[in-house]
Amino acid sequence: MKEKGAKVLAPSAIRAEAGKYRDLPGMPGHTDNIExxxxxxxVIGTYRRSCELAKSAGFDGxxxxxQGGYLPQQFLSSRANHRTDNYGGSVGNRCRFTLELVDxxxxxxxxxxxxxxxxNPTDHLNDxxxxxxxxxxTxxxxxxxxxxRKVGIINLGRRGAETSPGSGEFFGPLPRPEGYPLPRGYDPVLDFGKLVKFPGSPTLLMANHDYTVEAADTLVGAGKLDMITFARAxxxxxxxxxxxxxxxxxxxxxxxxxxYYGLDKRPEEGYNDWPVASTT
Known part of the structure; x- marks a missing residue:
């Protein structure tokens, strides 16, 4: 993007710290090419256009x-968002971008x-x-x-919390930075989940970060969550x-x-060439 004269858009021109986003050979660190x-x-119109294309391709939603340091989360965070207009400052203003996107x-x-x-409330990926x-x-x-607004699903992650201290094999260990403690044993999914899952709620509660099949079965069976998804697995x-x-x-x-990055010479390598369990 930089070589072509394009800038990385952000709520404020603040460079993320803390090294690389993904620790892979040849991957760059955080950019200072920010606007x-x-x-x-x-920008909201760009999101809208993407959704129009998705709908025309047959997607239902x-x-x-x-989360993960993407643009909506940047607006949510006072660390990345230093704006003084209607999209920065107060909690309501910092949430405005995400809510207008949803609308x-x-x-x-x-x-x-x-x-x-x-x-992902406890996330610390991408600074x-x-x-x-x-x-x-927030x-x-x-x-x-x-x-x-009666959104269909809220997908709550727990990366960065003590209950899920790492980030699996995808990003490797991600110890929480010093100076940002959480209450001992804090689980953001169970904490914020109560705001989503209650009698008569119009919104389903989903979670999907480093759960085992057994834990997922227990939590859904106990009515704590509506669903837990598995992606990388x-x-x-x-x-x-x-x-x-x-x-x-x-x-x-x-x-x-x-x-997970498709860096192989052949597209099927590492993607659809894994064996299934033995049936014998």
């Missing part, structure tokens, strides 16, 4: 990523129920960490507003669903994190 967004509605997407699909919003007080206030407000378990149904242990990835 603060001046026309917020134009979309998931909005508002724009809902207009495309004719309803908020066709939207899933993925958030996205904030202190516990700000995190609680996500309490955001989740409440999303449920008011599908790569090295092409028969993931039959394995779960029949109680066959999941295979582990013995090829390294690079398989």
């Amino acid at each position: 603060a967004i001046t026309d917020v509605q134009s 979309v998931e909005l990523l508002a 724009a997407i809902a207009a495309v699909f004719n309803g908020h129920e066709y939207i899933c919003v993925k958030i 996205s960490i904030v202190d516990f007080g700000e995190m609680k206030e 996500y309490t407000y955001l989740i409440t507003e999303l449920v008011k 599908f790569i090295h378990n092409p028969d993931l669903v039959p394995r779960i149904i029949h109680g066959v242990p999941l295979a582990t990835n013995d090829r390294g994190a690079w398989v």
Whole structure:
């Protein structure tokens, strides 16, 4: 992008710290080629256009990523968002961008129920960490507003919390930075989940970060969550669903994190060449 004269858009022109986003050979660190967004509605229009294309391709809805250091989470965080207009400062202002995105997407699909919003309150990937007080206030407000809008699903992650201290084989160990403690044993999914899962709630509660099949079965069975999804495990378990149904242990990835990036010479390598469980 930099070589072509394009800038990376952000709420404020603040460079992320803390090294590389993904620790792979040849991957660059965080960029300083940043430009603060001046026309917020134009950016929202880009999201809207992407959703229009998705709908024309046959998709019934979309998931909005508002975690992992992506643009919506940058607006949510006072660490990345130093704006002094209606999109920065107060909790309501910092949440405005994400909520306006959700409303724009809902207009495309004719309803908020066709939207899933993925958030990770305790995330610290991509220099996205904030202190516990700000995190609680921000996500309490955001989740409440999303449920008011009757979004279909809120996907809550727990990366960065003591209950999920690492990030599996994908990103490797991610110890929480000093100076940003959480209450001992804190689980953001169980904490914020209460704002989503209650009698009569119009919104389903989903989670999907480093859960075992057994833990997922227990939490859903106890009514704590509506669903828990498995994503990366599908790569090295092409028969993931039959394995779960029949109680066959999941295979582990013995090829390294690079398989998730498609860096092989042939596109099928590391992607659809994994063995299924033996049926003998």
